[in-house]
Structures are given as C-alpha cells and as structure tokens.
Amino acid sequence: MTPNLTTDEIKSLILRILGEIAPEADLASIKPDISFRDQLDIDSVDFLNFAIALHEELRVEIPEADYPKLATLNGCIEYLTAQRQTSQR
Amino acid sequence: MKEMTLVSSLQRYRCWKEKQPMVWNTIIKSRRDWSIIPHLHDYGQARAAFSWDKARRELEGLPGGQGLNIAHEAVDRHAAGPLGDHLAMRWLGKTGKVQDYTFGRLRELTNRFANVLRGLGVTTGDRVYVLAGRIPPLYIAALGTLKNRSVFCPLFSAFGPEPICARLAIGQAKVLVTTESLYQRKVAGSRSSLPHLEHVLLVGDDYKSADVPGTQDYRRLMEDASEKFTIGPTDPEDVALLHFTSGTTGTPKGAVHVHNAVVAHHITGKLALDFHKDDIFWCTADPGWVTGTSYGIIAPLTNGITSIVDEGDFDAERWYGILQDQKVSVWYTAPTALRMMMKAGTDLVRKYNLSALRFLASVGEPLNPEAVVWGQQAFGRPFHDNWWQTETGGIMIANYAAMDIRPGSMGRPLPGIDAAIVRKTQGDGGIDGGVEVIQEPDVQGELALRPGWPSMFRAYWNEPERYKQCFVGGFYLTGDLAKRDKDGYLWFVGRADDVIKTSGHLIGPFEVESVLIEHKAVAEAGVIGKPDPVAMEVVKAFVSLRDGYEPTPALQRELLGFARARLGTVVAPKEIEFLPTLPKTRSGKIMRRLLKARELGLPEGDTSTLESES
Numbered sequence: 001m002t003p004n005l006t007t008d009e010i011k012s013l014i015l016r017i018l019g020e021i022a023p024e025a026d027l028a029s030i031k032p033d034i035s036f037r038d039q040l041d042i043d044s045v046d047f048l049n050f051a052i053a054l055h056e057e058l059r060v061e062i063p064e065a066d067y068p069k070l071a072t073l074n075g076c077i078e079y080l081t082a083q084r085q086t087s088q089r
Numbered sequence: 090m091k092e093m094t095l096v097s098s099l100q101r102y103r104c105w106k107e108k109q110p111m112v113w114n115t116i117i118k119s120r121r122d123w124s125i126i127p128h129l130h131d132y133g134q135a136r137a138a139f140s141w142d143k144a145r146r147e148l149e150g151l152p153g154g155q156g157l158n159i160a161h162e163a164v165d166r167h168a169a170g171p172l173g174d175h176l177a178m179r180w181l182g183k184t185g186k187v188q189d190y191t192f193g194r195l196r197e198l199t200n201r202f203a204n205v206l207r208g209l210g211v212t213t214g215d216r217v218y219v220l221a222g223r224i225p226p227l228y229i230a231a232l233g234t235l236k237n238r239s240v241f242c243p244l245f246s247a248f249g250p251e252p253i254c255a256r257l258a259i260g261q262a263k264v265l266v267t268t269e270s271l272y273q274r275k276v277a278g279s280r281s282s283l284p285h286l287e288h289v290l291l292v293g294d295d296y297k298s299a300d301v302p303g304t305q306d307y308r309r310l311m312e313d314a315s316e317k318f319t320i321g322p323t324d325p326e327d328v329a330l331l332h333f334t335s336g337t338t339g340t341p342k343g344a345v346h347v348h349n350a351v352v353a354h355h356i357t358g359k360l361a362l363d364f365h366k367d368d369i370f371w372c373t374a375d376p377g378w379v380t381g382t383s384y385g386i387i388a389p390l391t392n393g394i395t396s397i398v399d400e401g402d403f404d405a406e407r408w409y410g411i412l413q414d415q416k417v418s419v420w421y422t423a424p425t426a427l428r429m430m431m432k433a434g435t436d437l438v439r440k441y442n443l444s445a446l447r448f449l450a451s452v453g454e455p456l457n458p459e460a461v462v463w464g465q466q467a468f469g470r471p472f473h474d475n476w477w478q479t480e481t482g483g484i485m486i487a488n489y490a491a492m493d494i495r496p497g498s499m500g501r502p503l504p505g506i507d508a509a510i511v512r513k514t515q516g517d518g519g520i521d522g523g524v525e526v527i528q529e530p531d532v533q534g535e536l537a538l539r540p541g542w543p544s545m546f547r548a549y550w551n552e553p554e555r556y557k558q559c560f561v562g563g564f565y566l567t568g569d570l571a572k573r574d575k576d577g578y579l580w581f582v583g584r585a586d587d588v589i590k591t592s593g594h595l596i597g598p599f600e601v602e603s604v605l606i607e608h609k610a611v612a613e614a615g616v617i618g619k620p621d622p623v624a625m626e627v628v629k630a631f632v633s634l635r636d637g638y639e640p641t642p643a644l645q646r647e648l649l650g651f652a653r654a655r656l657g658t659v660v661a662p663k664e665i666e667f668l669p670t671l672p673k674t675r676s677g678k679i680m681r682r683l684l685k686a687r688e689l690g691l692p693e694g695d696t697s698t699l700e701s702e703s
Contacts, residue, residue, distance in 0.1 A: 020659075023650030037402055038183075043247060043658040044403050044429065045592065045624050064432040068404055 003085070007077055010058075014076050017053045021046050032073040060084055112570025113458040115657060116471050116494040124447055127490035128361045135232050139504035144356040158323040159351040160199060160235035163390035165320070168196035176395045180225050181411065183401045188225060192393075195232070197310075206264065209408060213238040213321075214328060216260045219376075220244040220253060220267040220276070223400045225654060226292045226570045230266045231386055235329055235348075236320050239264075242331040242343075245377025245594075246271060248341070249374055249657030250339070254279040256333050259552055260343050261285040266293045266307060269299045277303075325349035325543075331550060332379045334479040335597030337586040343550030344479045350383075351391060353483040353505075353544035358388030359504055361475055361487040362419055364450050371397040371411065372421040378594060379479045380452055383544070384421055388483075392454050405433040410440040416445035423453040425592040427460045427472065428623045438467045448490050450475060453593025454625045455581040458496030458595060474499050476581065478567060479595070481557070482544025486579055489612035500580040501573075507539035510573050511564060523562035530575040534581050537547065537564035587681045589618035591626050596660055598681060603664075604655050605630055608648060610638040615671045615679040616662065619688055630662040633670050639668035 005013070015027050018036070023039045036042055042050070051070055055062045060083040062070070069079040129135050150157050167173070173193040180188040190198070211217065217234040219241070221227045227243075234241040242260055244253055253275050257265065262285060267276065269291050280286065280303065290307040299306050330346040358364045362384070370389045374381035389396035397415050401407055403426050412420065430438070449464055449472045456474035464472040475487035476499040486508060488500035502508040511524040512534045527534045538545075545565065549556045556615035559565055570582040589596040592641045598616035605614035613633045618626030632648065634640060644664050653661040672683040 022653060023646040024654040025650075041247065041653065041658045043251075043592070044425070045621075045627060045663060046658060048429075048623060049663070060237060064429075065405075065434060065437050067433070068406060 005058075007081065010077050010080055011073070012072065013057060014054070015079075017050060020058065021049055021053070030073055035071040036073070037071070054080065058084065060087055093208065096423060099625065103151065105510050115213060115463070115494040116461070116496065118491060122470075123490070125365055125647065127363050128365075129363070129489045129504070130491040131204070132489075132492070135360075136504045141352060141505055141541075145543075146351045147356060147359075148352065149638075151323060155321075156323040156327075157325040158235060158320050159329055159348050159354075159387060160232045160274050161320050161323075162355065163235075163352050163387055164192060164195050164199055166233055167192040167390070167393050172208060172393050175393065177390055178228065178396045178398060179263065179415065180223075181397065181399045181401070181415075190225070192390075195229075195244055195390075197316040198229045199232040199236055200316050201314040202229050203236035203318045203320075205290075205316040206237040206239060207318075208310075208314065209264070211237065211239055211264055212505065215239045215263040217264040217266070217316050218242045218244055218257060218260070218262040220246055220248075220265060220271055222246050222268070223375060223381075224268070224292065225398075226397065226679070228386055229375065231382065236318060238321055238323055238327060240328050240331050241382075242333070243376045243378075243382055244333075245375060245580050245659060245661065247659040248275070248377075249653070249655050249660065250279060251655045252277045252600065252657060252660055254282065255600075256343075257283050257286060259333075259340060260331050264288045264290065266290045266292070269301060270296045272301065275625050277301075288568055298682055308433055322342065323348050326547070328547070330382065330482075331383070333480045334379075335588055335595045335600060336555070337588055337597065338599050339555075339597075341597065341600065342552065342555060343548040343549040344379075344482075344484050345550055346544060347547055348480045350544035351387060353542055354383050354388045355391040356505070357484040357487075357503060358384065361484040361489055362388070362450055363490040364389065364392040364394050364419065366393065368392075368394040368418045368447075369397065369416055369445070370394055370419045370421070371399070371415070372419045373399070373403075373408075373422070373423065373426060374453075376591075379482070380421075380423075380593075383483055403429060403436060405430050409438055409443070409679075412443050412446060413441040418445050418447045419450075420446060421450045423451065423593040424451055424456045424460060425453070425624050427451060427456070427463070430467070431460060431463050432623075435463075435467045443468055447545070448472065449473060450487075452477065452484070454590045455497070455499065459462045461496040471496075476500070476569075476579070478569075480546040480565070481538070481542070482546065483542075485538060485542075495574075495578050498574075498580050500579065501577050502579075505542055508565065509537050509539075510534040510571060510579075511537045511562075511566070513561070524564055524566070525562075527573075531572050533570055533572050535585050536567045536569045536579070538567065539563065540565050560648040587617070589616070589626050589628055591618065591621075591628060592624045592659075594659060596628055601628060601630060601652070601656060601660060601662060602679075604652055605632060607649065607655075608651050609646060610634050611648070613671045613679065615684050617681050617685040617688060619664065619685075627663040628661065629664040629666070629688065631666050631671055633668055 070076045148162045177192045178190040211623045217239045221228050231241045248607045289304040291304045292307045293299035326347050329348045332344045333341045372385040376382045451472045461472050473488035475484045477485045485506045486499050514522040568585050572580045601616040602614040612635045615631045619629040621627045
C-alpha cells in the first residue's frame with residue numbers, strides 16, 4: 001500500500017497515467033464529469049490499460065465489474081479514494 | 090518469395106493460460122435447443138439444393154424488370170407491402186434517446202437523401218462517403234446513396250486525419266457526410282488536398298444546424314428535399330459499395346461491391362444468422378467496417394426484421410440492458426467485446442432477463458473456445474463463430490444454428506460456397522505457379538474460395554494488378570491460413586501476411602510505419618501485431634532513431650502521441666519499442682516476422698518459421 005494520498009495527488013496520478021496512454025490528449029481541458037471516452041480519443045483497449053495501470057500504481061483491487069465507475073475523472077477519484085480506504089481497514 | 094507458415098498468434102493466445110484444457114468437447118445440438126426450426130438444419134440437403142439463382146428469387150427486383158438495387162430490397166419493397174408499419178430500425182442514443190423508424194418512414198427519409206444527392210448533381214457511380222458515429226443520418230445516407238445509384242463508402246469515425254484523408258483521396262470522394270466536430274477535427278485540415286470532394290454535408294452536433302464555411306447543412310437539405318423518389322434502372326453489376334481494407338504493403342485497398350451482393354447479404358442473414366420473421370436483431374459492429382454495413386444495415390432490412398442500432402460504445406452493463414429491454418433475439422457481436430464481458434464475470438449477466446435471446450453469433454477474429462463455452466454459462470447458449478472478410482462481402486463459413494459446435498472452429502462453408510485449403514506451387518524458374526488443393530485433413534494451408542458468389546468483390550478501386558494477384562488457379566486466396574478436419578470443420582491458424590488483426594479490425598503495418606517515419610527522430614519503423622488476451626493482437630511498433638536522438642521515455646511518449654493524433658486510436662500503435670537497428674533482408678525490407686518472433690520469445694536464431702529472404 002502506498003502512503004496516504006490526497007485527492008489532488010490521486011487526480012494528478014490519474015492524469016499522468018492518461019497522459020502516458022494518450023499523450024496527444026489535452027488533459028488540461030478535461031471536464032471532470034464527462035466520460036473520458038466522450039472527450040478524448042481513447043478506445044476500449046486504452047481504457048483497459050488505464051484500469052490496469054491504476055491498479056498497479058495505487059495497489060488497489062479494481063474488479064472488472066467496477067470499470068464503468070472509472071469512466072469520468074470525478075468518478076475515478078471518488079472510486080479510488082473509497083477503495084483505498086476500504087483496503088486500509 | 091517462398092510461402093511459409095508463420096507464428097500463429099491464435100496458438101499463442103490459446104496457450105495464454107497454461108491451466109486451460111487444450112481439448113474442448115463438442116457442443117451437441119438437439120431439437121430441444123430450437124424454439125424455432127433453423128432455416129439451415131439439413132446441411133447436406135441444403136447444399137445440394139442450393140443455387141444462387143434460387144437465392145436471387147427470394148428478392149423482388151426493381152419494378153418492371155429494371156434490375157436489382159440493394160435499397161429497394163432493404164427498404165422500398167417492405168415499405169410498399171404489409172411490413173410498411175413494421176419497426177425496421179430502433180436507434181438508441183448514447184444518452185438514452187430512442188428513435189424508431191418503420192420501413193415506411195425509412196423509405197421517406199432515404200428518398201429525401203437520394204433527392205438531396207440528385208439536387209447536388211451527384212450521379213450514378215459517384216462516391217458518397219460517410220464519416221460518423223452510429224447516428225441515424227449514417228443509415229439514411231447509406232441507403233439514400235444506393236437509391237441514387239451512387240457508391241456508398243463508410244469511414245470509421247475513430248480513424249485519425251491521415252487514414253481518413255488517404256481513403257477520401259483514393260476513392261475520389263465527391264460527397265462526404267459527417268458531423269460538425271468530426272469535420273473540424275479530422276477533415277478540414279486536409280480539405281485543400283482533396284480536389285474531388287465537392288460537397289461536404291454536415292450533421293450539426295446535437296442535431297443543431299451546422300454553419301461551417303465550405304460545407305452545407307444536412308438537416309436543411311433534407312427538409313427541403315422531396316420524400317418521393319423512384320430508383321432508376323440498376324444493373325446488378327453496378328457498383329454499390331466501397332469498403333476499405335488493409336494489406337501488408339502499400340496504401341489501403343478499396344474493395345468494390347455491386348448491387349448483386351444483396352443476394353448474399355439476404356440469404357446469409359437467413360442461413361448463417363437464422364433470421365426469422367419477428368426477430369429483433371442487434372449487430373454491434375460499426376458500419377465503418379464491412380460487418381456493420383452488410384449485417385448492421387442491409388441484411389436485417391432485406392429480411393424484414395427489426396434492427397437495433399446503439400450509438401454508445403461497449404459497456405457490459407449497457408449491453409446486457411439493451412439485450413434485455415429490447416428483447417433481442419439474434420445477436421451478432423465480436424470476440425473482443427465478448428472477452429471483455431467474460432472479464433466482468435457471469436454474476437453481472439445473471440441479473441438480466443435474457444430469455445428472448447435465441448441465437449448468438451460472433452465475427453471479426455477467431456473466437457477462442459473458452460468464449461464459445463462461456464456463452465453457455467452466461468446466456469445458456471453457445472456463441473457461433475463465423476468467418477468472412479471485406480472482400481467476400483458476406484458470411485462464407487459459419488457455425489450455423491443447427492450445427493454441433495467444435496469450440497474454436499469457424500464452422501463449415503455455407504450453401505453456395507466452395508472452400509478449400511490450398512498450397513502454392515512453384516512454376517518454372519521460380520515464377521509463381523498455381524495452387525494445389527490439400528486433401529488430407531488437419532494440414533495447414535491457405536484458405537481459398539471458388540469465385541462466383543454474388544457478394545464477391547469485383548475490384549480493388551483503381552488497382553487491377555492488386556486484384557488480379559488475389560486469384561490463382563481458379564481460386565480467390567483469402568490470405569488466412571487454416572486447416573480442415575476430417576469432418577469438414579475449418580480452423581483458423583493465422584494470417585499468411587503481416588496484416589494485424591486487432592479488436593476485429595485489419596490494420597496494415599505499412600500505413601502505421603509510413604506515419605512513424607514522418608517524425609523527425611525516426612529512422613526506421615517496423616510494425617507487428619503483438620498477441621493480446623483481449624484484442625487478439627495490438628499494434629506494436631519497433632523504431633530505430635536517427636543520429637542525435639536518444640531513446641528516452643519522453644521521446645517514446647512523443648512518438649505515441651504523434652502517431653495517435655494522425656492515425657487515430659484504432660490504427661496507432663499501443664506500444665513503441667526502440668531498437669538500435671531493425672532486422673532487414675538483403676534488399677533492405679524490414680523483416681516484420683523476425684520482429685514478431687522476437688516479441689513472442691522464439692529461440693534466438695530460430696527463423697525456420699519466418700519468411701525467407703527474397
């Protein structure tokens with residue numbers, strides 16, 4: 001388990017991973033409540049790689065059934081924060 | 090050049106998990122499995138009795154013996170008969186909107202679009218391209234174009250600007266129908282290099298009017314057009330569809346199909362997908378690829394059934410919801426989506442009532458046995474894999490509804506289709522000779538088809554030489570390697586060339602390499618398909634750098650972004666690896682197969698399965 005991360009740190013981690021998968025994307029203009037797929041050119045394989053990278057970097061379990069919760073930036077932050085808290089207990 | 094076997098990514102895929110069994114039990118069908126008797130239930134009898142002339146007689150033809158037109162068979166003949174008020178297409182928008190189109194309504198709208206084209210001076214044989222997500226104007230434009238006897242060419246909306254521009258230029262598009270945002274992002278920049286492109290019709294984002302210089306507003310043109318249109322005389326051999334596909338070398342190839350293809354679209358819908366009256370059919374493919382046109386538009390309509398179109402992208406829960414709520418009875422989807430559903434597990438799917446589902450089929454790349462069997466666990470029915478390609482225009486080989494399934498097999502040739510496994514023979518002096526048919530079972534060779542079915546491609550657009558090369562010794566050579574077992578089941582082995590199969594799409598390595606070497610840091614690029622448990626293969630690029638550039642992670646990211654922005658996500662590499670130099674033949678050709686062998690971890694120096702130096 002990585003040390004406690006603030007919301008901002010989780011957010012910048014998400015954006016860094018996205019930037020590695022889709023370096024052409026303009027991450028500064030991402031709208032936090034619109035799905036990544038509706039504003040960036042990413043396909044299903046990209047999204048899978050994104051979920052795997054989140055799992056590896058944050059050391060949290062992300063069951064496949066929960067992938068839809070990762071669709072937006074805010075959704076990601078909320079989900080990952082909650083998962084980290086659960087697994088810390 | 091010697092034809093050799095290649096490393097089979099499928100075999101590799103099958104060994105992905107060491108634990109999995111390598112022998113799969115045949116799935117035996119019995120009468121109890123059928124809620125309705127399949128159209129194709131006695132294979133031998135159906136093959137013996139089949140003729141394409143008979144299949145043609147299931148269609149109507151244009152009134153007064155004026156020929157055969159796809160749009161008449163798909164729309165007008167039903168609109169004029171008892172199915173006029175029947176639901177032809179139900180469109181599900183991304184955000185929950187629903188739009189219903191009866192055959193009658195579809196006739197009016199497609200008539201309007203045909204009149205729009207006529208008003209613009211677009212005529213027989215002119216190419217009308219559509220670049221859009223799965224929105225109703227795409228479907229209306231496709232069918233309206235066919236009514237006007239112009240040539241419909243779909244482009245996948247996830248292509249980047251370069252693949253789009255190349256395809257518009259090769260086919261000399263006269264008209265492009267697209268959306269405002271796709272136009273701005275992907276076409277406007279190359280407009281000046283497309284002198285043949287006279288008309289761009291824009292569908293405004295969120296269905297508002299589009300007001301962009303150099304374009305016209307689709308909605309206004311449609312409103313002003315008449316809803317009456319009579320299809321002119323259409324020779325069955327008139328060109329109807331242009332579908333781009335990829336080869337190992339050179340530019341994308343435009344496979345040309347004619348109106349007569351509708352005979353195959355229609356009958357394969359019946360025989361391979363088992364369409365029955367009152368079926369609700371969902372083909373999840375995008376019309377940017379041939380499946381989404383032949384079976385996402387044409388075949389369900391000619392068969393007079395209801396077709397579901399979903400604008401949204403893959404999402405397991407969304408899809409189960411659609412299957413349940415729309416009471417889908419026949420479902421045609423792709424292995425990549427299935428494997429993603431498998432990852433989400435069976436608990437999720439069991440929450441849905443999928444009792445309307447009767448027949449499940451899959452295409453795009455070989456369906457691995459565990460996915461076939463997973464269908465039984467998740468849906469109570471196995472998936473039926475079938476095989477065909479852009480050039481064949483329709484399903485050629487299938488696991489049909491009544492057939493016992495050998496998981497992993499692509500099935501058997503449909504009635505009217507003669508398939509063989511062949512090997513090339515050397516002619517005198519090393520010149521390419523003919524082919525010989527391999528009669529022994531379980532021996533690998535190239536999958537070949539006897540020409541003569543109606544949806545066979547008639548040309549590669551403006552490339553007669555490339556077309557000619559596909560036919561040897563009285564066969565069309567598919568480029569796929571396969572085996573036939575002693576009972577006539579066919580098994581996919583791999584590609585005979587370097588074309589990459591990813592998420593059901595064919596990607597030509599040359600198109601990717603060409604863009605990479607445009608970057609100032611890149612000296613050489615070699616692109617392969619890297620085996621992947623979900624997408625079958627993903628595009629991987631090996632790159633060597635020019636002097637003065639260092640292989641840093643920052644440069645790797647820059648190249649990835651560069652390729653994605655130009656090629657689009659579907660074509661661009663997912664992975665880039667730097668090498669000091671790339672392996673080449675003496676003539677300087679990059680040996681992709683050696684790159685692939687290294688990627689697969691074959692023993693160093695083992696090139697026995699690789700293409701020999703030419």
